[in-house]
Every structure is written in C-alpha cells, then in structure tokens.
C-alpha cells in the first residue's frame with residue numbers, strides 16, 4: 001500500500017481520507033511510529049512551508065493539524081506500552097503565548113511509551129507554572145515546546161526562572177520546537193539540551209538522567 | 214483631528230492604551246467606556262499630553278475643548294450575544310470567544326440588539342451627551358461579520374469552512390444581519406459609520422471591520438464572506454462602503470475588488486500598496502499602515518524610508534493616506550516625529 005496518499009491527505013486536510021488510510025496502514029501491519037515520522041510529520045512540514053509562502057492560510061493549516069491529530073489518536077494506543085515503574089517524571093508544556101501542541105503531544109506520547117511519567121501542563125504556560133509543577137511533582141526534567149519566534153523571550157524567562165528556583169539545581173531542562181535552535185537554547189538560555197524531534201528528545205533526556213539508551 | 218496641511222497627505226499616529234497609561238496614567242478601564250464624563254476628561258488629557266510632546270509636528274491641542282465622544286471598542290455585538298468582556302487599564306477591551314457548540318450555533322437568531330446590554334448603556338450615554346453638549350461624535354464599532362462569527366464559534370469556524378458549510382452560512386447570516394442593524398443604529402444616532410474603526414476613512418462611510426480576513430484565503434473569502442460583505446454594501450450604498458483590513462491584503466484583493474460601492478480600503482503593513490491601488494483604481498481611497506513593530510524597534514532612518522516607500526507606492530496622493538496605529542510604550546518619540554515630518558515633506562499632493 002502506498003502511504004504517500006496519507007501525506008497528501010494531511011497536506012490537503014482531508015480528515016476522513018487520512019483516517020481511513022491510517023486504519024488501512026495499521027491493518028497492513030505498518031509500524032505506527034514510522035507512519036508518524038515518515039508520512040504524517042513530513043505532511044505537516046509541507047503545510048508549514050506552504051503557509052510561509054502564503055499559498056495557504058490559517059484555516060488550511062488548522063484542518064491539516066486536525067487531520068494529523070485524528071491519525072495520531074488512532075496510532076497512540078499502539079505506541080503507548082504499559083511500562084513498570086516510571087523512569088522519572090517529566091513536566092512538559094508549550095511556552096506562554098504559544099498554542100501549538102501537536103509536537104509537544106508527540107513528545108509526551110513517546111516519553112510515556114519509553115517508560116517516563118509525563119505531567120502535561122498544556123499550552124500557553126507561564127514560566128511560574130513550570131516551576132510550581134516541577135516542585136509539586138518532583139520532576140527530573142522539564143520540557144519546553146516553542147513554535148513561534150515571538151516565544152523566544154518566554155523560553156529564556158522560563159529556563160531562567162527554573163534555574164533560579166529552589167528546584168533549579170535538581171531539574172534538567174530540555175527544549176524543542178520549530179522556533180528554537182541549539183545555540184539559543186543551550187547558549188543564550190542556559191538550558192541543558194535542545195531536541196530536534198521527539199526521538200532525539202527521549203535520547204537526550206535519558207542521557208541527562210544517565211539512563212542507558 | 215490634526216492635519217499638518219491640506220496640500221499634503223494625512224499621516225496619523227495612534228497610540229495603544231499602554232502608551233497613555235504608562236506615560237500619563239490615563240486609564241482605559243471600564244470607567245473610560247461606561248462613564249461619559251471620565252471619557253471627556255481623558256480625551257482632554259490626551260490632547261494636552263500629545264500637544265506637549267508632539268505639538269511641533271501637529272499633534273494634540275494647546276487649548277483642548279471637551280469632545281463628547283461615544284466609543285465602545287470591538288465588543289458590543291459579542292457582548293450582546295453573551296461573550297464575557299475583559300477591561301484593562303492599559304489595553305483595549307477584549308471579548309472572550311463563546312466557542313458555541315454545533316447545536317447552539319444552529320439555534321442562533323439575531324438578538325434584540327437595541328434592548329440588550331451594553332447597547333442600552335451606549336444609548337443612554339448618547340442621549341446624555343447630546344443633552345449636555347448638544348452633540349456627540351463617534352459611533353459603535355460594528356465588529357465585522359467574520360470577526361463576530363469567530364467570537365461566537367471560536368477557531369472552530371475555520372474547520373467549519375471545510376467540514377460544515379451549512380453551519381457557517383447560518384452563523385454568517387446571523388452575524389451579517391446583526392452588523393447591518395448596528396450600522397443602521399449608528400447612522401441614525403450619530404450619522405457616522407467609521408469613527409470607532411479608523412480615523413482615516415470618511416466618517417460617513419459604512420466601514421466593515423475585517424481584522425481577521427488576513428487569516429483566510431481568497432477562495433474562502435469569495436466562497437463564504439463576499440456575499441455578506443456585499444449585503445452590507447448594498448444596504449448602505451447611499452453612503453458607500455469602507456473596509457478596514459489588518460495585515461497584508463494581497464491574497465484577498467481579488468475578492469475585495471468585487472465589493473460593490475467600495476470607496477475606501479485600509480490595508481495593514483506587508484501589503485503591496487502599489488498593486489492595491491492598481492487593482493482597486495483611483496476612486497477607492499487607500500490608507501496604508503506602518504507596522505507598530507517598526508515604529509518601536511526601527512531606527513528613525515528606517516521609519517523615514519518606510520514612509521517614503523509608501524508615498525511612492527501610494528499615488529495618486531489625493532486619495533491616499535498613511536497611519537501608524539497601535540504604537541506601544543517604548544516607541545521612540547523621534548520615530549513618531551520623523552514619520553509626520555516625512556509625510557509633510559514628501560507627501561505633497563499634486564507634485565507626484
């Protein structure tokens with residue numbers, strides 16, 4: 001079965017077609033993580049490019065995002081495994097002013113399936129909420145997601161607020177999302193790691209916590 | 214309204230509430246909107262402050278006179294439909310979206326606007342101001358068809374455009390009729406239909422508030438909204454139609470060119486002003502906007518270059534204007550002055 005049609009359905013925002021193709025792919029035994037990484041995410045990346053070139057606009061971007069989300073919902077139960085004791089608690093959220101949550105949700109999914117307990121603070125999260133949640137849940141790692149360049153000051157503010165807080169010495173911070181670069185995250189903000197995608201994120205978190213990869 | 218002179222284009226500046234609040238302690242909280250005398254006093258303080266700071270470039274007034282004004286911000290129709298309104302000292306009032314369900318949208322009807330809060334309040338204020346000062350200037354912002362639909366349905370409207378066109382049509386019908394009734398009220402009450410939207414349009418036009426059209430494609434505009442905007446255009450053809458647009462107008466220009474009785478378009482920064490003038494023709498006045506980000510973070514030289522570029526692109530100048538609105542705290546005074554001076558010097562009408 002040719003799954004390029006799935007990518008196309010995400011680009012065009014054909015939710016019903018995409019859901020049917022995903023169901024078919026699952027029946028055909030395709031690896032769920034591969035479906036996400038090889039067919040769904042590249043589709044959404046193309047959507048981003050077309051948006052930037054002003055070939056499409058916000059409604060088109062939204063319907064593509066919904067399409068992707070519907071497919072991920074089908075794949076989720078196949079990815080999340082029941083794991084024994086958690087490897088650690090990760091607090092995750094999208095920074096203040098930013099409502100993008102698809103990337104963050106995928107990171108959460110992969111972290112959970114890798115054995116971590118994830119506390120999801122949602123989107124548009126102010127810096128203090130990250131600090132409070134890290135304290136409350138005794139987190140090992142805080143993960144920030146930021147897709148908008150206007151979010152840069154909030155990433156920096158949040159990293160600095162965590163580092164300056166009573167939990168600062170214990171908690172590691174990792175950041176990802178389209179707006180960020182390793183230089184900004186690790187250099188200017190002083191976070192512990194930048195992740196280019198969800199798999200990279202899981203690996204780097206394991207490294208930070210000295211868990212064998 | 215201060216114009217440097219009549220032989221040159223108008224370039225207006227407008228400051229965001231935080232600018233007045235942080236510099237002068239002038240507040241735009243609920244009292245500003247709900248107590249007409251507070252507003253008269255605030256307007257006097259604004260005129261005085263602008264004169265002290267920018268009198269040399271023609272802003273403000275040395276001896277301000279009380280101006281009995283009615284203004285509401287973009288919240289009246291959303292509030293009539295039940296949106297919560299948030300007021301703040303240093304921001305414009307904001308309506309929280311209702312995010313109505315499919316069923317709730319399909320049950321929507323045009324409310325009894327004139328007998329609903331806050332219209333009842335504005336009507337009382339207009340009567341009060343007329344009886345005390347003998348006149349009232351301003352009008353009630355009519356919100357705009359898609360703007361209002363987004364307040365009622367939330368962002369889901371954008372998904373509905375693809376997946377539930379019937380729901381969209383019902384919602385947009387209700388919004389259009391509500392907006393039409395607001396214009397009708399304004400023309401009866403104060404005789405204007407643009408003042409609460411933009412100072413740059415002929416106040417007598419019915420100016421559509423299209424802040425969110427920037428987010429959609431021309432296809433979506435023509436398929437869903439053009440028909441409703443034209444309904445407003447036809448209803449007020451005796452005065453003519455204006456459009457206030459935020460951000461780049463480029464993609465929807467073909468749609469706007471199909472609007473009937475169009476007399477004025479205000480386009481946001483990033484728009485191809487030359488193309489806009491070519492497509493709409495010399496009889497449609499155009500106001501081009503300078504980005505408040507450039508005004509705040511750009512150098513005086515960059516602001517000057519932007520004003521010159523707009524003037525170059527904006528001819529014929531007798532139907533062209535520029536404004537820089539939403540200027541926030543931290544915008545250098547020098548940038549405001551250079552914008553005004555550049556327009557005065559290079560925006561001579563008849564020399565282009």
Ligand code: B12
Pocket residue numbers: 041044045047048049051052058061062065092097098099100101102103104106107142143144145146147148149150174175176177178179195196197198199200201202428
């Ligand atoms: C879908 C989308 C939307 C959807 C979001 C729906 C949702 N529920 O999230 C909607 C339509 C609502 C939207 C709105 C807007 N968007 Co948008 N959007 C996108 C788009 C196309 C895809 C984002 C996405 O989901 N990608 C897929 C996921 C899987 O990738 P990801 O988020 O990058 O996440 C991966 C990695 O980055 C990493 N990662 C991410 N976070 C984290 C966190 C941790 C801890 C770790 C370890 C890893 C990690 O792992 C993830 C999985 O591999 C991007 C373009 C792009 N290529 O990114 C634009 C984009 C981000 N949006 C953009 C813009 C401008 C906007 C709007 C301002 C548009 C508008 N005018 O209204 C609004 C902003 C609303 C707001 N306040 O947030 C711009 C941002 C430009 C800029 N310079 O900042 C982009 C880049 C498009 C563009 N090229 O211009 N958008």
